[in-house]
Amino acid sequence: MTHETSIEFDSVVQRFRRIKDRKDTLREVFAKIRHWRNTYEDFEALKQISFRVSKGEMVGVIGRNGSGKSTILKITAGVYIPTSGSVAVRGTIAPLIELGAGFHHELTGRENILLNGLLLGLSKREVLKRESRIIEFAELGDFIDSPVKQYSSGMYMRLAFAVASEVDPDILIVDEILGVGDAGFRKKCFDRILNFKALGKTILFVSHDMNSISQYCDRAMLIHHGELVMTGDPDAVVARYQKLLVQVAHVTTVPSNVSGVV
Amino acid sequence: MAVFVRELLRDTYRYRELIWALAMKELRVRYKRSVLGFLWALLNPALLMIVLTLVFGTIMRFAIPHYSIFLLSMLLPWTFFSQCLAYSVESIVSNGELIKKVRVAKLVFPTAAVVSNAINFVLSLIPLMILIAIMRFPIHWTWIYLPIPTIALFLFTLGTAFFFATINVFYRDVSHIVQIILSAWFYFSPVIYSLDFIPTKYRWLFHLNPMLYVLNGFRLSVYYGLLPTARSAGMSMACGIGALALGFGIFRRYQNSFVYYV
Numbered sequence: 001m002t003h004e005t006s007i008e009f010d011s012v013v014q015r016f017r018r019i020k021d022r023k024d025t026l027r028e029v030f031a032k033i034r035h036w037r038n039t040y041e042d043f044e045a046l047k048q049i050s051f052r053v054s055k056g057e058m059v060g061v062i063g064r065n066g067s068g069k070s071t072i073l074k075i076t077a078g079v080y081i082p083t084s085g086s087v088a089v090r091g092t093i094a095p096l097i098e099l100g101a102g103f104h105h106e107l108t109g110r111e112n113i114l115l116n117g118l119l120l121g122l123s124k125r126e127v128l129k130r131e132s133r134i135i136e137f138a139e140l141g142d143f144i145d146s147p148v149k150q151y152s153s154g155m156y157m158r159l160a161f162a163v164a165s166e167v168d169p170d171i172l173i174v175d176e177i178l179g180v181g182d183a184g185f186r187k188k189c190f191d192r193i194l195n196f197k198a199l200g201k202t203i204l205f206v207s208h209d210m211n212s213i214s215q216y217c218d219r220a221m222l223i224h225h226g227e228l229v230m231t232g233d234p235d236a237v238v239a240r241y242q243k244l245l246v247q248v249a250h251v252t253t254v255p256s257n258v259s260g261v262v
Numbered sequence: 263m264a265v266f267v268r269e270l271l272r273d274t275y276r277y278r279e280l281i282w283a284l285a286m287k288e289l290r291v292r293y294k295r296s297v298l299g300f301l302w303a304l305l306n307p308a309l310l311m312i313v314l315t316l317v318f319g320t321i322m323r324f325a326i327p328h329y330s331i332f333l334l335s336m337l338l339p340w341t342f343f344s345q346c347l348a349y350s351v352e353s354i355v356s357n358g359e360l361i362k363k364v365r366v367a368k369l370v371f372p373t374a375a376v377v378s379n380a381i382n383f384v385l386s387l388i389p390l391m392i393l394i395a396i397m398r399f400p401i402h403w404t405w406i407y408l409p410i411p412t413i414a415l416f417l418f419t420l421g422t423a424f425f426f427a428t429i430n431v432f433y434r435d436v437s438h439i440v441q442i443i444l445s446a447w448f449y450f451s452p453v454i455y456s457l458d459f460i461p462t463k464y465r466w467l468f469h470l471n472p473m474l475y476v477l478n479g480f481r482l483s484v485y486y487g488l489l490p491t492a493r494s495a496g497m498s499m500a501c502g503i504g505a506l507a508l509g510f511g512i513f514r515r516y517q518n519s520f521v522y523y524v
Contacts, residue, residue, distance in 0.1 A: 017522065026435045078365035081518045093365075101363040106291045115287060118280040119364055 005090065006171060006202040007053040007076055012085035014046040014071050014226075045071045047226045048085070055090075055170075058203040060213035060234055062241050063223035064248070069206050072223065073173050076204060091170025091202070094120060098175070099160035105149035109140055109159055112148055116163045130166045137188075138162040158185055165192050171202045210238045270369070270510055277370050284374035288349070289381060307338065307386035311393050326456070328485070331399050334390055335484040336453045336477050339411070342383035343419050343473070344444045350375035350423035351430050351437045358524025368517045369510075372423040380416065402487030410495060411479030414502035418476050421505030424513040431516070431523050451477060472501035 018041055046068050053059050061069045074080045077093055102119040103112050113134055117127035135144050138158040140151075148156060165172075174193060194216065197203055207213055213220055213234050220237035222229045222244070230240050274281065293299045314337075315330040326332050353371040354361070361368065394401070430436040451473045452460075460468055468474060475497040482488045490498070 026433050074362075079362065079521060098363045102360050104287055104291065106294050107287060111287070111290070115283050118283050119360070119366055124279045124283075 004055040006055040008088040015083040056200040060217035060220040068226040094167040094169035109144040134162045285378035288378040303385040308389035335481045351426040372427040404483040407483040414498040417502030421509030424509035
């Protein structure tokens with residue numbers, strides 16, 4: 001394994017403006033302009049996160065819901081520009097963040113392959129070259145020329161995964177997508193991800209399935225309340241996470257003011 | 263200034279296939295499930311012309327010969343402009359789910375809305391040509407001037423589209439206001455009438471309307487067989503470039519925040 005850096009976060013802070021009372025219309029703006037300051041508060045989804053992923057590494061990201069895992073993935077994919085800190089990403093990225101985000105229900109599978117492929121950064125020629133492989137992997141048969149709104153959810157996910165994974169990126173971002181589909185297809189997706197790994201590509205993998213984290217990842221990172229709590233050997237990080245879950249479960253059963261009021 | 267002109271050109275070129283695919287998607291979706299499909303792009307303006315010719319040719323007779331050609335020479339470009347705005351004002355908000363999940367150059371969405379309507383505009387010229395042939399309206403050599411106002415109109419529309427698409431992300435009222443602005447703007451622009459109808463002392467007011475300059479070249483060259491003065495032609499281009507610089511400038515400035523508001 002080379003030690004070339006693939007992804008590097010340096011003191012990354014992502015602050016969101018949480019709108020308590022959303023002003024979506026001009027009238028509300030005028031009405032609320034005097035109480036402007038009361039209508040939002042800032043909260044930090046990521047607090048000074050720094051880490052480094054080497055080329056060819058498969059890193060599992062674990063943490064509770066809302067801990068900031070997806071924010072890390074979205075910053076890596078370039079969806080969010082962090083509030084402060086610097087992010088360096090070397091190579092092309094396929095964001096398998098939410099599959100089928102660019103699908104349009106009225107278009108056929110084939111039309112969606114082109115549109116989605118272009119959205120993920122392929123050229124038209126590259127998409128057409130991969131088209132038959134995508135259709136074969138998705139096991140859609142004749143349905144490929146029907147509008148995707150007629151697809152079952154399994155077919156929909158299969159097509160979405162097939163397109164996204166054919167992009168052939170240097171960095172693959174996998175966010176909790178393998179919970180869908182039947183066991184057979186899940187295995188097929190996993191095989192493809194491991195194939196990516198064998199090819200020396202970098203993989204950022206978010207999952208709540210601790211077995212696959214332990215089994216496949218080279219390293220794991222535990223994120224809690226927007227902070228990087230621990231990184232290292234997957235088994236050790238998973239153990240720490242489970243301990244943390246027990247603590248949290250224990251704390252929430254005790255009715256006290258544990259959450260600090262700002 | 264030079265920086266963002268370069269950025270606009272570079273990104274439009276880089277994402278040309280995606281812009282085209284999104285524009286085709288919009289047209290496909292618009293005409294999907296209608297028996298006549300794409301024919302509607304031709305039929306719509308054709309039917310409109312029949313109605314207008316009947317109304318203004320037989321019922322309300324204006325003292326303008328070939329009034330339908332007089333009207334359509336400006337009404338078709340106006341329709342392009344107003345349709346573009348109606349579609350593009352929502353273009354960022356309606357693609358919000360995508361923007362939140364995939365890193366994509368946001369300028370593709372308003373641009374695609376304008377391109378899809380440009381295709382409609384070009385198609386609407388076919389029934390106009392047929393009407394001109396039926397009415398034995400003289401074909402003026404000045405038609406060769408048409409590319410100039412077309413470019414000015416395209417730039418002006420694109421700039422206005424960027425502007426409204428940006429504002430609508432932050433204040434959704436804009437999508438409602440646009441309809442009112444468009445109808446007021448329509449009567450303020452000499453589309454159904456001639457500027458000669460306006461008393462001289464008020465005419466300066468109408469000269470403040472950039473659309474006057476943008477549309478002027480169409481009627482002059484198609485209907486009157488004249489070329490605009492160099493000053494008027496220069497004004498139309500200046501309005502186009504000015505609107506694009508302003509609209510894209512604002513769009514560019516706020517585009518990284520879109521993801522938090524859609």
